[in-house]
Amino acid sequence: MVATDGVSLEIAQGEVHALIGPNGAGKTTLIAQITGSLPPDSGSIFFVEKEITRASLHERVRIGLARSYQITSIFRRFSVLDNVALAVQARSGSSFSFWRPVADETELFKEAFTILQDVNLESSQHVLAGNLSHGDQRALEVGLALATRPRLVLLDEPMAGMGPEESRGMIALIERIRSRVTVLLVEHDMDAVFRLADRISVLVGGRLLASGRPQEIRANDEVRRAYLGDEIAA
Amino acid sequence: MKKNIFLTVVFLIFPLVMQASDNLFYVSFASRVMIYALAATSLNLVLGYGGMISFGHAAFVGTGAYVASICVAEGVKSAWLGWPAAVAAAALAALVIGAVSLRTRGVYFIMITLAFAQMAFYLVSSMKAYGGDEGLTLPSRASDLGNEVVFYYVVLFLLSASLLLLHRLANSRFGRAIVAIRENETRAEAVGLPVFRYQLACFVIGGAVAGLAGALLANHGKYVNPNVLHWSQSGELMIMVILGGVGRLWGGAIGAAVLLGLEHLIADYPIAWLERLAPNYQDHASLGVGLVLLAIVLFAPQGLAGLADRKTRGGNSAAA
Amino acid sequence: MLFLLAAGLTLVFGIMDMINLAHGSLYMLGAFLASTFVALTGSFTAGVLLAVAATAVLGMILETTILRSLYARDHLSQVLATFALILILNEVVRLVWGSDAPLPMPGALSGPVELLPGLRYPAYRLLIIGVGFFMALLLYFLVARTRIGMLVRAGASNREMALAMGVNIRLLFTLVFGAGAALCAVAGALLAPLLAVQVGMGENILILAFVVIVIGGIGSIRGALVGAILVGVVDTIGRAFLPLAFGLFFQPRVASAAGPAIASVTIYLLMAGILYFRPKGLFPARG
Numbered sequence: 001m002v003a004t005d006g007v008s009l010e011i012a013q014g015e016v017h018a019l020i021g022p023n024g025a026g027k028t029t030l031i032a033q034i035t036g037s038l039p040p041d042s043g044s045i046f047f048v049e050k051e052i053t054r055a056s057l058h059e060r061v062r063i064g065l066a067r068s069y070q071i072t073s074i075f076r077r078f079s080v081l082d083n084v085a086l087a088v089q090a091r092s093g094s095s096f097s098f099w100r101p102v103a104d105e106t107e108l109f110k111e112a113f114t115i116l117q118d119v120n121l122e123s124s125q126h127v128l129a130g131n132l133s134h135g136d137q138r139a140l141e142v143g144l145a146l147a148t149r150p151r152l153v154l155l156d157e158p159m160a161g162m163g164p165e166e167s168r169g170m171i172a173l174i175e176r177i178r179s180r181v182t183v184l185l186v187e188h189d190m191d192a193v194f195r196l197a198d199r200i201s202v203l204v205g206g207r208l209l210a211s212g213r214p215q216e217i218r219a220n221d222e223v224r225r226a227y228l229g230d231e232i233a234a
Numbered sequence: 235m236k237k238n239i240f241l242t243v244v245f246l247i248f249p250l251v252m253q254a255s256d257n258l259f260y261v262s263f264a265s266r267v268m269i270y271a272l273a274a275t276s277l278n279l280v281l282g283y284g285g286m287i288s289f290g291h292a293a294f295v296g297t298g299a300y301v302a303s304i305c306v307a308e309g310v311k312s313a314w315l316g317w318p319a320a321v322a323a324a325a326l327a328a329l330v331i332g333a334v335s336l337r338t339r340g341v342y343f344i345m346i347t348l349a350f351a352q353m354a355f356y357l358v359s360s361m362k363a364y365g366g367d368e369g370l371t372l373p374s375r376a377s378d379l380g381n382e383v384v385f386y387y388v389v390l391f392l393l394s395a396s397l398l399l400l401h402r403l404a405n406s407r408f409g410r411a412i413v414a415i416r417e418n419e420t421r422a423e424a425v426g427l428p429v430f431r432y433q434l435a436c437f438v439i440g441g442a443v444a445g446l447a448g449a450l451l452a453n454h455g456k457y458v459n460p461n462v463l464h465w466s467q468s469g470e471l472m473i474m475v476i477l478g479g480v481g482r483l484w485g486g487a488i489g490a491a492v493l494l495g496l497e498h499l500i501a502d503y504p505i506a507w508l509e510r511l512a513p514n515y516q517d518h519a520s521l522g523v524g525l526v527l528l529a530i531v532l533f534a535p536q537g538l539a540g541l542a543d544r545k546t547r548g549g550n551s552a553a554a
Numbered sequence: 555m556l557f558l559l560a561a562g563l564t565l566v567f568g569i570m571d572m573i574n575l576a577h578g579s580l581y582m583l584g585a586f587l588a589s590t591f592v593a594l595t596g597s598f599t600a601g602v603l604l605a606v607a608a609t610a611v612l613g614m615i616l617e618t619t620i621l622r623s624l625y626a627r628d629h630l631s632q633v634l635a636t637f638a639l640i641l642i643l644n645e646v647v648r649l650v651w652g653s654d655a656p657l658p659m660p661g662a663l664s665g666p667v668e669l670l671p672g673l674r675y676p677a678y679r680l681l682i683i684g685v686g687f688f689m690a691l692l693l694y695f696l697v698a699r700t701r702i703g704m705l706v707r708a709g710a711s712n713r714e715m716a717l718a719m720g721v722n723i724r725l726l727f728t729l730v731f732g733a734g735a736a737l738c739a740v741a742g743a744l745l746a747p748l749l750a751v752q753v754g755m756g757e758n759i760l761i762l763a764f765v766v767i768v769i770g771g772i773g774s775i776r777g778a779l780v781g782a783i784l785v786g787v788v789d790t791i792g793r794a795f796l797p798l799a800f801g802l803f804f805q806p807r808v809a810s811a812a813g814p815a816i817a818s819v820t821i822y823l824l825m826a827g828i829l830y831f832r833p834k835g836l837f838p839a840r841g
Contacts, residue, residue, distance in 0.1 A: 035424070061426035073421045075414055086414050087425040095411040095432065099402045102410055148426050287630050338829050341573055341629060345768045346829055349822040352761060356819055465761070469637050476634055521649075524641030531635040532623060 021203035066150035076130030087147030135166035273447035274474040274486030280440035282481035285416030290351030296463030298448025313376035324445020332437035369459025557782035560766040562734025575636035578756025584739025613735025792820035
């Protein structure tokens with residue numbers, strides 16, 4: 001079974017690039033290959049001129065490639081602040097420090113708090129992550145990805161399971177961060193996609209069907225037939 | 235704070251009181267409890283904090299015990315040489331075993347650590363030069379630590395130092411990383427933590443401290459035999475950790491004290507009415523241990539809360 | 555025989571996702587019960603059959619009372635609880651029977667059988683091989699060809715899905731466990747005349763059974779079979795040839811000491827090696 005078939009994708013620095021397509025089209029597989037949890041059978045992946053096809057998950061994070069998960073994956077029994085603080089800790093130097101209490105590292109927590117402000121979670125900093133509302137947990141997902149100070153962040157359906165109000169919040173969040181970081185956005189919410197994306201790529205049946213500016217994609221007959229259909233008014 | 239000072243004083247003057255009242259047996263017993271507390275604490279680091287269910291921990295205790303014994307047997311009588319050697323040997327064993335085992339997860343990890351422990355058991359049993367099945371008797375304790383009271387203080391010192399280390403470790407960057415990996419390994423890796431490295435380090439540290447416990451154990455009884463490495467010993471250490479509280483600083487120590495204390499009470503203090511009810515009940519102490527353990531697992535998982543369903547203190551973060 | 559234990563274990567693990575350390579204790583119970591029943595009935599066959607039935611029933615009782623509450627728990631809880639069961643069962647057996655209970659080999663089978671001219675093989679061992687073979691076929695047939703087998707396989711590879719499709723999981727689990735217990739009892743009863751029937755016999759073989767299913771892949775009967783054969787072969791070769799090989803390279807004293815130890819270690823090395831390259835065993839049932 002071929003999940004991703006001859007996909008060639010190019011993401012420009014500083015853009016918000018959306019990846020859309022029906023379920024099972026291979027989007028998550030592609031993300032897994034890009035971030036390193038799934039090795040591709042063939043082909044190569046380049047990140048800022050460097051080949052990362054064989055790099056491990058954490059190595060890719062170190063060079064600036066971060067990800068948020070479609071199914072929320074956070075540290076449920078840590079507080080919100082500690083969640084992000086851990087990501088900051090991972091980024092800033094080695095964790096082979098055995099003696100000094102982390103609580104002493106005020107810089108660490110300051111930075112973590114800044115990120116919480118970015119994702120609008122600063123008021124829940126001491127709440128246990130597992131006790132957050134769904135929307136807040138999705139925001140924390142993004143926060144964790146941001147804490148690693150990535151150059152490219154992959155957001156895997158950040159709006160999954162969100163109501164209209166929460167979705168608006170997430171859209172605003174992505175608008176806020178786009179100046180700092182390149183975004184590869186996988187989403188089903190067409191409203192958000194067409195509002196945010198600089199370019200859109202369409203994945204159907206493991207193949208890249210089309211790639212271009214939103215207007216082009218919207219007008220593309222093949223895409224409309226395969227995926228958009230009546231989903232969006234022209 | 236007052237409670238801590240009180241406890242410290244008790245621990246410090248205890249042996250002197252016992253010596254004065256001619257009850258040296260209790261001093262020796264206390265040393266033994268503390269040694270097991272050390273071993274259980276080392277397992278607590280790996281199991282409780284690190285989330286790695288290692289069924290082969292006894293192998294590291296045994297390695298330390300044998301290396302320390304062999305040193306004395308071969309004439310190297312100084313504890314300053316023998317004990318660090320034991321720790322180093324155990325750490326090395328943990329490094330090798332960990333490097334291979336940590337590539338697996340879940341039950342496979344449990345099995346492979348178990349298998350390695352069995353390997354060590356068989357290997358040691360076949361070392362005819364050092365007693366084989368029957369074990370090795372030491373002519374004396376290292377550095378002539380024959381005095382029970384002195385030995386007690388040595389063990390007390392080492393145990394305290396280790397608990398202090400664990401305390402600092404738990405609150406350090408390393409501790410956080412390890413607990414995060416235990417909580418959500420994928421996420422930990424996805425924020426940039428090289429998971430394998432940290433798990434291995436944790437495993438090795440646990441193994442090293444276990445080796446120290448082993449060295450002390452061998453010196454305490456002036457005897458060591460392959461049973462120290464048997465997987466049922468790993469099981470017993472696990473019971474101690476569970477009893478005392480997984481992932482909690484004093485978990486190993488409390489568990490060891492309770493388990494050994496109970497075993498001693500049952501064995502040496504017959505209860506008349508129980509005796510009438512079930513003659514020879516003392517021979518079947520394991521039954522009681524088994525029932526208690528089962529009860530804890532089924533009905534009172536607070537001890538297991540560390541792994542399954544952690545309650546935290548006051549809404550602040552994890553890490554005990 | 556190892557296959558029988560391994561098959562039961564892999565099923566329980568694969569379907570119920572439960573690490574059952576007490577599996578070896580069921581094997582022990584089978585042996586002890588067989589010893590009693592054979593003595594009572596005077597017939598080897600009847601005694602063994604009764605023992606198998608009794609163990610299966612006991613196993614199912616155990617499942618419905620204690621083990622059921624462990625399915626949802628994490629692996630550590632399961633390990634500890636079943637470890638506790640080992641302790642308890644060991645002592646209970648000791649209370650009821652004492653530390654061991656001999657089971658003599660049935661007279662009719664104790665002599666050797668001439669397989670080929672000049673090649674004699676103990677009849678009893680032939681019986682064991684035969685039973686093992688027969689059970690393997692039976693299990694294969696049940697699992698691969700019948701409806702129940704299909705349910706079992708579905709449960710092993712995707713439990714949530716099976717539940718969602720309305721399979722009566724509780725009953726299925728109980729039956730599977732009972733079957734596993736029965737397999738243990740067959741192994742225990744049949745091996746009893748050959749090995750000593752004593753408290754603690756379960757633990758040694760338990761580890762081997764776990765090694766087998768880990769090598770074979772959890773949840774896979776085929777894996778259990780392959781694993782058992784592999785383990786048996788490696789163990790035999792190891793014990794036969796390694797001491798000789800050692801003798802070639804080392805002085806006799808070292809060789810005679812280290813040889814047997816290394817031999818018993820070969821199985822573990824095999825497992826470690828396989829896990830290194832295939833961290834989920836040879837035929838993992840789960841995707």
